[in-house]
Amino acid sequence: MEVTSAIQQLREGQKPEWPTASDTLDFAQSLDQSDHIQKTFRSEFVVPTKAQLKRKTLKDDEKTAASASSTKEESIYFCGNSLGLQPKAVGEYLNAYLKTWGSIAVGGHFTQLEDSPLTPYQDMAADCARKMAPIVGASPSEIVAMNTLTINLHLMMAAFYKPTEKKHRIMCEWRPFPSDWYAIESQIEWHGLDSKKSILPVDPDDGYLMTTENICKLIDQHADELALILLPGIQYYSGQLLDIQTITAHAHSHGITIGWDCAHAAGNVELKLHEWNVDFACWCTYKYMNAGAGAIAGAFVHSKHGDNGSNVGLKGWYGHDKSSRFLMDNKFVPTAGAGGFQCSNPSIVDLTCLSGSLSVFEKTSMEKLRSKALLLTAYAEHLLSAIAARNQKDGRDPFEVITPKDPRWRGTQLSVLLQEDLMEIVSDALVEGGVVCDKRKPGCIRVAPVSLYNTFEDVWRFMRVFEGGLERKVRTP
DSSP states (O other): OOHHHHHHHHHTTOOOOOOGGGGSHHHHHHHHTOTTSOOOOGGGEEOOBTTGGGOOSSSOOHHHHHHHTOGGGBOEEEBTTTSOOEEHHHHHHHHHHHHHHHHHGGGGGTOOOTTOSSOOGGGHHHHHHHHHHHHHTSOGGGEEEOSOHHHHHHHHHHHHOOOOSSSOEEEEESSOOHHHHHHHHHHHHHTTOOHHHHEEEEOOSBTTBOOHHHHHHHHHHHTTTEEEEEEESBOTTTOBBOOHHHHHHHHHHTTOOEEEEOTTTTTTSOOOTTTTTOSEEEEOSSSTTOOOTTOOOEEEEOGGGTTSTTTOSSOOGGGBOGGGGGGOOOOOOBOTGGGGGOOSOOOHHHHHHHHHHHHHHTTSOHHHHHHHHHHHHHHHHHHHHHHHHHTOBTTBOSEEEOSOSSGGGBOSOEEEEEOGGGHHHHHHHHHHTTEEEEEETTTEEEEBOOTTTOOHHHHHHHHHHHHHHHHHHHHOO
16 A cells, blocks of 8 residues: 555545555554654553553552553553543653752742753743644744633633624534533623523534534624634544634634634644634643643634733733733733733643643654544544444444544544444443543444554554454344
């Protein structure tokens, strides 16, 4: 298989031709060894073993310790869309933080230790912004590392949602993650409005998918009522990547502010938030950015919104310009760019974890990672199609992939919707086979092979376990 041509085809929305031997371990391993694909960074991550997944104590027993050194016993981790694996650099960075805190204490805010991977504490948020800039397609001054996703959504809406009697509605997706829904609902209610009247959902018009055409038509129909649009870069359930550039431009043609929740897009697909003229965006860093559970989040505010003097909705001490922050005169001077939206002194432990995880991204590019992800996901889709055909019953497939078939409009996730009577038995097989992937009722398994640390061999191994679960149902009376 000519890998470079296959990736180019996928980037153009076409499907590559797979060789007859594609459903073999040798073929999967040949892709992992190809010089035309970004090599895996798997060795820079802590991959749980099958035994460790059953851990009940922090203490390693003989079985757990032995399996930890055996790559043959590694689990198949396809859950980076919920929580990314731990980069080994995070431990190194945390040790540096603890040693800094334990030795120079408060001096860590201003002192750069010459052999430390960390910047002084007061500069760490800006350093993380610099590292995230190429991942989301922005300048460092347009990014701030702060808070969590939901809090950042609240801060952005406090600044950009300015409802009037006529223009008061917020457009959102039909099935938003609860955090987004609650944030939108409460912002509307905070302004004394009825969320039932002020929320405009975008319903799917193609199965589980929202087409760009339908979204733009809805904007046209309700332009006079819309005060804000807030949509997902990637819809968490279906894995659909929305056309951020086209939808943003269409919103702006009506003078409507638009923001994007990039929780499932940042670190997953190529983004160009500045070039696409996005007003604001928010994302978490514990999924594809691998910064740890509940890690500090990121936010983007386009440079066109100026120095924030009149745009910051809620002021805070760390939004004050660093050069005069410690004058303590209570005369707010906003930091230029997205940093002006920062309220609190950020957690240095959180920034340390994020900085460590981002150090892996600095060894590659989103273009290279995206190219690999396109082929990795297409390979998974190809094998799933063959499994579906082999396991039909009464001419009916046992599952369907509800993620867009066009590779341009999906990330690394494939959402597999099983027949209702298969979910439990397949889930049990996955657990027994050492597979970790996300399950969403009713019947949806979200399979996410992440290009940073997953391999084509992982995909091949997953398919053996997955099909084994389907065959259990066939054998069950």
